Ligand code: CP
């Protein structure tokens with residue numbers, strides 16, 4: 001059994017095999033209806049429990065469909081419906097109980113430590129469905145989407161423009177493993193986690209951190225951004241938005257990238273803040289395919305965890 005908590009925990013080979021098997025399973029499935037299982041049903045008779053301490057549209061639905069397509073069943077729990085979420089049962093005791101009811105756990109939580117703590121006491125695999133520190137499932141499915149449209153991501157250039165947040169942390173980890181170039185433009189105050197940057201540089205990741213959005217966008221194969229205010233953000237939101245204003249992804253930024261560059265956003269988006277509607281609804285935008293591919297990448301992540 002394997003846990004999927006940080007991209008940096010996995011070997012290059014395992015990460016590549018997850019992407020390649022997602023491509024294979026997606027193409028073999030063809031146009032089957034969303035809830036119909038794949039022929040081999042590798043998760044038949046098995047259950048995934050999902051705990052959401054934070055809101056979610058895509059992760060919740062795409063994991064549910066992923067489990068169904070693998071032939072298994074899922075139970076979705078919100079924070080206020082369970083003792084652990086309400087604070088009257090420990091992670092240790094919850095983990096011991098869940099291990100007897102299910103075959104795999106997915107959790108979305110504010111505290112990355114909670115995921116690590118669950119891992120200590122679970123007898124079943126755990127998947128990180130977003131923490132304050134990372135969003136590895138999103139990044140794996142974005143790599144799947146990128147490669148579907150633009151081929152091997154190795155040596156390609158991805159530009160991240162805006163807040164240095166959980167998703168950008170996972171992208172930095174992915175850049176080291178998948179060997180793509182990553183240029184991040186954000187104000188100094190909102191750079192991604194210093195530890196993540198330090199490890200990437202030690203591992204010879206081709207990473208540029210700049211305060212200039214045009215320098216990051218220049219010659220990129222893909223422009224990415226995310227909300228300026230993440231679910232776990234606690235500071236002065238108005239002030240943060242003001243500082244990030246010059247990092248909006250608009251047509252000027254898109255024009256600095258390669259003419260055939262794609263635009264990606266993990267969603268949900270705050271239109272006219274981090275991205276204009278013109279870009280989000282424009283010809284270069286692939287945001288809807290990104291959301292769809294969450295199903296396919298996560299099927300592959302689940303299968304890898306169950307090995
Ligand atoms: N991108 C993403 O994880 O979306 P949700 O918050 O809707 O799950």
Ligand code: NVA
Nearest residue numbers: 165226230231267268
């Ligand atoms: N950075 C965002 C991603 C949402 C999918 C957040 O953490 O809220």
